[in-house]
């Protein structure tokens with residue numbers, strides 16, 4: 476069980492050494508999906524458009540008739556960077572690590588780490604799939620690994 480430290484003013488710091496997402500009203504279903512190891516994205520019921528980040532209307536046809544749907548979790552690297560310096564102490568033990576923009580098969584682009592990849596051999600358009608890491612009792616992060 477993670478140790479929690481109350482910082483006051485509503486801030487709570489977990490013993491997890493890296494920054495954690497703070498779900499908004501709009502993104503809570505996404506993070507709840509991650510907890511169940513499902514990648515959920517808004518999908519329009521009228522035109523079929525997927526999008527992210529979530530918003531009240533479809534960005535393609537402005538319909539409000541949309542729902543959270545489970546995405547395939549597969550995509551390709553759109554862009555990436557390999558970090559060799561410590562910008563946050565929590566990442567110190569993982570250098571070098573990869574931060575990538577992944578374009579999902581459904582269209583939206585997500586930003587996260589590519590793990591198990593060997594940063595030397597990564598390139599754009601490389602196929603990847605989502606993986607989930609339960610990092611605290613309340614938070615599951617999505618990351619990607621090469622297929």
Ligand SMILES: [Zn+2]
Nearest residue numbers: 519522533536
């Ligand atoms: Zn639409």
